[in-house]
Amino acid sequence: xxxxxxxxEALGSSVQKLVISGxxxxxxxxxxxxxxxxxxxxxxxxxxxxxxxxxxxxSVNPPLTEKLYGVRAVHRMRFAEVRQAVRESDGLxxxxxxxxxxxxxxxxxxxxxxxxKIAQWYGKPTFIYSQGIGPVNRRAFYPLIRHVxxxxxxxxxxxxxxxxxxxxxxxxxxxxxxxxxxxMAMPLPQAAESPRPEAxxxxxxxxxxxxxxxxxxxxxxxxxxxxxxxxxxxxxxRAVRFHFLPFHLPSDEAASVYVMERxxxxxxxxxxxxxxxGGSEDPQAMLAEVSRCDLLIGMRLHSLIYAAGxxxxxxxxxYDPKIDHFMNRLGMKSAATTERMDPQAFAxxxxxxxxxxxxxxxAKSDLIRQLKADAVKPAQQIVSFYVK
Numbered sequence: 190x191x192x193x194x195x196x197x198e199a200l201g202s203s204v205q206k207l208v209i210s211g212x213x214x215x216x217x218x219x220x221x222x223x224x225x226x227x228x229x230x231x232x233x234x235x236x237x238x239x240x241x242x243x244x245x246x247x248s249v250n251p252p253l254t255e256k257l258y259g260v261r262a263v264h265r266m267r268f269a270e271v272r273q274a275v276r277e278s279d280g281l282x283x284x285x286x287x288x289x290x291x292x293x294x295x296x297x298x299x300x301x302x303x304x305x306k307i308a309q310w311y312g313k314p315t316f317i318y319s320q321g322i323g324p325v326n327r328r329a330f331y332p333l334i335r336h337v338x339x340x341x342x343x344x345x346x347x348x349x350x351x352x353x354x355x356x357x358x359x360x361x362x363x364x365x366x367x368x369x370x371x372x373m374a375m376p377l378p379q380a381a382e383s384p385r386p387e388a389x390x391x392x393x394x395x396x397x398x399x400x401x402x403x404x405x406x407x408x409x410x411x412x413x414x415x416x417x418x419x420x421x422x423x424x425x426x427r428a429v430r431f432h433f434l435p436f437h438l439p440s441d442e443a444a445s446v447y448v449m450e451r452x453x454x455x456x457x458x459x460x461x462x463x464x465x466x467g468g469s470e471d472p473q474a475m476l477a478e479v480s481r482c483d484l485l486i487g488m489r490l491h492s493l494i495y496a497a498g499x500x501x502x503x504x505x506x507x508y509d510p511k512i513d514h515f516m517n518r519l520g521m522k523s524a525a526t527t528e529r530m531d532p533q534a535f536a537x538x539x540x541x542x543x544x545x546x547x548x549x550x551x552a553k554s555d556l557i558r559q560l561k562a563d564a565v566k567p568a569q570q571i572v573s574f575y576v577k
Contacts, residue, residue: 213254223371423539
């Protein structure tokens with residue numbers, strides 16, 4: 190992550206190897222942003238507290254992870270390598286993201302708990318880093334979660350709802366910290382000098398830019414079809430550019446193209462511009478792209494977190510409770526769900542946020558500043574665990 194650790198080594202700081210487990214290497218900008226945010230926070234806190242952190246990341250694509258972040262990585266599914274990495278480490282971080290949930294399948298919870306349990310078998314301290322817990326629809330997972338989490342050295346979750354679920358599962362609530370998603374603290378890349386350069390491949394324009402992050406969810410695409418109507422209604426009110434931001438390649442790019450093709454027809458009588466961001470392996474490049482928008486409409490959780498962290502007004506479309514949980518932290522409600530949308534009300538909210546962007550920023554600035562500060566608390570706690 191940089192050369193700053195060399196100075197710490199020269200000063201005789203302690204060196205701690207930490208395995209980091211999460212959904213990494215899958216070409217998902219949000220999860221990669223989680224990893225990069227954790228790495229940056231650990232490095233900064235290590236410098237501040239005199240501890241050199243050497244990360245070992247569990248990734249489905251170790252060469253890519255090593256290239257992007259300059260850290261050691263091992264394949265998350267080669268358990269002999271995982272065990273060896275854990276054995277030689279000084280501890281394990283699990284998180285962040287929505288790791289412990291069974292909405293997308295039955296394998297996630299057993300896998301991520303098993304990784305933590307391996308570290309506990311070897312007597313290593315384990316840390317739960319700003320995870321979003323749930324939904325956990327199968328109560329058979331409760332005793333497994335309770336067993337592993339009750340033996341963790343530190344637990345933090347990213348919302349009150351996750352803490353409440355852990356309490357229901359039987360994890361002592363007084364040992365659970367509630368902190369924002371680590372991505373709230375991710376800084377812009379140094380190359381992002383201008384707050385509003387033109388989006389890649391888009392024509393020059395002074396019109397408002399509405400970032401749109403979509404994904405496939407409903408099998409019949411009814412959610413995206415409703416969104417097309419909402420975007421078309423907004424375009425009828427304002428001359429805008431819709432800039433589509435695929436967070437998970439290649440599926441989100443296909444979902445973006447689906448919406449763009451139908452939006453050209455639905456908004457044929459409106460003054461509308463459409464552009465599609467080509468994507469980047471570096472999550473900070475996507476963060477810079479989001480920062481150039483005047484409004485962000487998002488189905489992906491981290492598209493909303495990127496935007497809020499850069500003081501860009503947001504409209505959430507809920508497909509999972511985690512979207513509502515984050516909007517609640519901002520003192521807002523989602524503008525629609527994948528099952529329901531009023532296109533005219535949706536358009537009115539979009540226009541209102543564009544016209545009132547300065548007011549929104551003033552109203553949310555203190556909250557956003559606090560969320561950014563709180564997002565690095567897990568790194569502070571973990572590094573301090575190793576201060577002699």
